[in-house]
Amino acid sequence: MIFRGLAGGAAAAIASAVALVRPAEATEATEATEETGETAGPVLAKTSSIPVGGGRIISGRWVVTQPVKGTFRAFSAKCTHQGCAVATIRGGIINCPCHGSRFRIADGSVARGPATRPLARRKIKVSKGVIRLG
Structure with missing residues (x-):
């Protein structure tokens, strides 16, 4: 009897945790742009949150950088050496x-190995202060 009560409580806790995750997923939903009617990808970041000369790692999946003011780049966060997730961005690296x-940060090219291939570049769209996968 006690085990059933604990299992039921755990199931309820998991269900409420899943419910809390859903609103965040909604921000990554695709939307049609008004001007062109084409579908825009998930929002990665606001342009104001990406430092000039640096960048941010987004959800452990993407890296968004701003090598010079107003120029944004996006890459996979998966290292091309053995697939580890990159972890930090410092000094343009x-x-x-x-x-x-x-x-x-400018092009994802290798600055130091053991990786021999650049980070995979991702297509993005920047509009109205928002960076989306393109």
Whole structure:
């Protein structure tokens, strides 16, 4: 009897945690743009949240950078050496903590190995202060 009560309580806690996640997922829903009618991808970040000469790692999946004011780039956050997620961005460099690979924020190219290939570039659209996957 006690076990059933605990299991029921755990199920309720999981269900409420899932309910809390759903509003965040809604921000990544695709939307049609008014001007063109084409579908825009999920919002990655606001332009104001990406520092000039730096960047941000978004949801552990993407890296969005602003190498110079007003120029934005996006890359996969997956290191091309062995697939680890990059972890930090400092001094114009995207850093992988697993084996020390480093990538340039301007183009994702390798600044230091062991990686030999650049980070995969992602297409983005920047409009009205918002950066979306394109």
